[in-house]
Amino acid sequence: MSDLATSSAFSLATPPASAATNTTTTTSEATLSSDFETFLKMLTAQARYQDPLEPLDSTEYASQLAQFSMVEQQVLTNENLGIVQTQIAMTNMELLSGMIGLEARSDAGAYYDGQPISITPNPAAASDTVYLVVYNSQGMEVDRRVLPVSAEPVNWNGVTRDGIPLPEGQYRFHVESWADDEKLLDEAALTYSEIEEAQALDGRTVVILKGGIQVDSSAITGLRQPPDDT
The missing domain is CATH 2.60.40.4070 (Immunoglobulin-like)
Incomplete structure (x- = not known):
């Protein structure tokens, strides 16, 4: 009885995961867009009601924008990593499905x-x-x-x-x-x-x-x- 290489390719048609992936991405983008609008409103209100004798330094605005951008990128990165992990797992399962038996x-x-x-x-x-x-x-x-x-x-x-x-x-x-x-x-x-x-x-x-x-x-x-x- 001969061993078969574990890297042998097997194919089995499975439903595409693109629809779920697109839905997840669209939801994330909408959430981030809403959060960014809220952030801008808060920043505008902060500028409007600041103490005119002690105005906020422009570097503080830049710092807050940079922090929001970092959070935004981290959220998108985590979403993308989750999508990639799911796709890899599905691909591996397709290969292993051909090994059943x-x-x-x-x-x-x-x-x-x-x-x-x-x-x-x-x-x-x-x-x-x-x-x-x-x-x-x-x-x-x-x-x-x-x-x-x-x-x-x-x-x-x-x-x-x-x-x-x-x-x-x-x-x-x-x-x-x-x-x-x-x-x-x-x-x-x-x-x-x-x-x-x-x-x-x-x-x-x-x-x-x-x-x-x-x-x-x-x-x-x-x-x-x-x-x-x-």
Whole structure:
């Protein structure tokens, strides 16, 4: 089974966001225009009722105008940044929508449904003992077994080393590397899970894996076609 590059382009037609963008921009411009008119009225009133014996310096007017201009630019910048972030998230989601049905490689764990889970360990080269440690969705350790000092994939069949079958559900996998009774490394192992959905959340693109596992799209390190069971 060959991995697919995560940068592969996929296309899926989605409704354009230009209408919403134009509406937001028009609203912002109208608000700023109204605020500027209010500001000018206040400035005019200030000049009209100033003490003639202590007239305001023209530099004060210039300073107030500059401050308003800075606020105006900041508001427009924030609006534009929000629009750009939304458009980027939508573009990323379009790309990931084409990946639905593929299997994504990540360290987010996997959903056990009775079928073996393929795990890719990456133990420290200096280790003399390597353990696969399995945690359930509550973070409790439910299995621990010795692995070869190798990066070759291994299958976990949902049964503990004592022969106790574990229920279906979400599991996370860690690989501990030891040498001379000292732990050298403890890191999450990589697994493949089917992509079921892609969502845009708070400017990020989140992928929903089998079993409802959520993972940021930037954390996906590989893609492949599902194994052919026939």
